[in-house]
Amino acid sequence: MSSNIESPAAPPQPKDAATVVLVRDGADGIEVFLQRRVQQMAFAGGMTVFPGGGVDPRDGEADLACQGPAAPWWAERFGATERDARQLVCAAVRETFEECGVLLVSAADGGAPDVAALAPARARLEAKELSLAQFLRDEGLVLRADLLRPFAHWITPKNEKRRYDTRFFLAALPAGQRADDRTSEVEEAGWRTAAQALADWSAGRCFLLPPTWSQLRAVAEHRTVAELLAAERAIEPVEPELPLGGAIDSLQFAEAAEYVASMPSNIPRPTL
Numbered sequence: 001m002s003s004n005i006e007s008p009a010a011p012p013q014p015k016d017a018a019t020v021v022l023v024r025d026g027a028d029g030i031e032v033f034l035q036r037r038v039q040q041m042a043f044a045g046g047m048t049v050f051p052g053g054g055v056d057p058r059d060g061e062a063d064l065a066c067q068g069p070a071a072p073w074w075a076e077r078f079g080a081t082e083r084d085a086r087q088l089v090c091a092a093v094r095e096t097f098e099e100c101g102v103l104l105v106s107a108a109d110g111g112a113p114d115v116a117a118l119a120p121a122r123a124r125l126e127a128k129e130l131s132l133a134q135f136l137r138d139e140g141l142v143l144r145a146d147l148l149r150p151f152a153h154w155i156t157p158k159n160e161k162r163r164y165d166t167r168f169f170l171a172a173l174p175a176g177q178r179a180d181d182r183t184s185e186v187e188e189a190g191w192r193t194a195a196q197a198l199a200d201w202s203a204g205r206c207f208l209l210p211p212t213w214s215q216l217r218a219v220a221e222h223r224t225v226a227e228l229l230a231a232e233r234a235i236e237p238v239e240p241e242l243p244l245g246g247a248i249d250s251l252q253f254a255e256a257a258e259y260v261a262s263m264p265s266n267i268p269r270p271t272l
Contacts, residue, residue, distance in 0.1 A: 014155055014163035016084060018091035019052030021151055021215050022102060024173040025225050029193045032219055033100060033179045035186040036206065048197070048206040050215070051099035052092075052166070059090035062133030067106065068146025077150040077235055078167050089145055092169045094132040098125050100179040100189065104148065104171060105141040112176055113141060126183070147171055149229055152218070154211040155239040157251070167235075168215055172225050194220035204264035210240060210251060213259055 022033040036048050060083040074085035097103045101122065103115050118139065124130040136143060152168035173179065181189035192200070194216045201208045208216070222228040240253040249260045 011158035012161065012163050014165040016055045016080075016088060016091075017052060017164045017166045018055065018088045018095060018169060019050050019166050019211075020092050020096045020148075020169045020171055021050050021219065022096065022100065022171050022173055022179060023219065023225050023228065024191065026191070026193060029195060030219055030222060030225055030228060031191040031193050032197060032216065033102075033173070033189065033191055034197060034206075035099065035181070035183075035189040038187050046207065047212075048201075048208055049212055050168075051096050053095040053098070054164075055084075055087035055091045056094070056128075056131055057087065058131035059087045059094075059133050060084075062086070062090070062131070064090075064133055064136055065108070065142045067142050067144050068148070070145075074145070074150070078153060079235070079237065080167075088167050089148065089169075090132045090143070092148055092167075092171075093143055094125055096171065097122055099183045099186070101182060102171075102173060102177050102179050104144050104174065105136065106144055108140050108142060110142075112174070113139075115177060147174065150235050151233070152211070152215055153235050153237045154214075155237055157240050157242040159242055159244060166211065168211070170229065172229060198262070202262050202264055204266045209248075210253065210255075210259050211238075213262070214238075214255060217255075 024031050033051070034048050035051060037046060071082040071086040074089055075082045078085060078088065080088065093104045101115065103113055103118065105113055107113055121130065121135050121139065125132065125135060149170040150167070151170040153166070154168070155165050156163040197206070197216050198213070198220065200206045201213065219228060222231065238253055240251045243250050249263060
């Protein structure tokens with residue numbers, strides 16, 4: 001006997017993405033590079049975030065010169081296939097360069113790259129005219145996976161239309177490099193201590209999505225970048241649940257009560 005009840009639509013498959021928590025030591029503690037995205041962005045418009053973006057399938061089978069942990073190590077830490085792990089590491093390096101001009105690579109002889117001279121390639125990467133793998137080969141550069149650490153893993157709730165399976169990486173600002181705001185995707189960018197960013201959130205001066213808020217709290221637990229980088233952490237995926245039609249303060253995840261308690265009263269609660 002047939003039924004007139006329609007089956008619920010399957011949730012959209014989340015897209016793999018990488019986000020990089022870029023840090024440096026400051027006079028008042030560890031500072032984090034944060035960006036406020038332009039309002040017109042389809043995802044997280046107007047919100048304060050870390051640099052990041054989606055993977056490029058062209059990097060999945062690339063044979064790259066790489067220093068540091070190889071794809072199997074990253075795959076184990078992030079619960080991914082080796083191909084996906086390779087794409088995620090490449091995305092972390094590419095997005096950090098595209099969005100704030102910091103390049104986690106070295107020259108073939110181990111020296112520092114001339115980042116300023118690579119500005120044309122940065123624009124081509126952002127326009128997707130060039131893959132990271134091709135860029136590194138063309139310039140004779142070595143990807144420095146040893147400058148990255150696995151940090152967290154968040155998945156967008158199932159009933160969101162735009163979903164991401166995001167691995168968070170941690171990276172220290174390389175000596176001699178500067179992070180900038182030369183990307184069309186952000187209104188402003190700069191360095192703040194994790195504690196300052198969390199205080200700005202609670203005062204209504206910025207908007208933090210739960211993954212950003214959670215990683216800032218993790219950074220704030222440490223006194224120096226060296227201590228933060230050395231900390232061992234198990235990476236478990238976090239996929240918040242969201243009631244149908246619910247606002248952001250109805251998200252359900254382990255730290256949800258603390259997140260909601262930290263929310264300022266003078267900002268809207270957008271429906272996700």
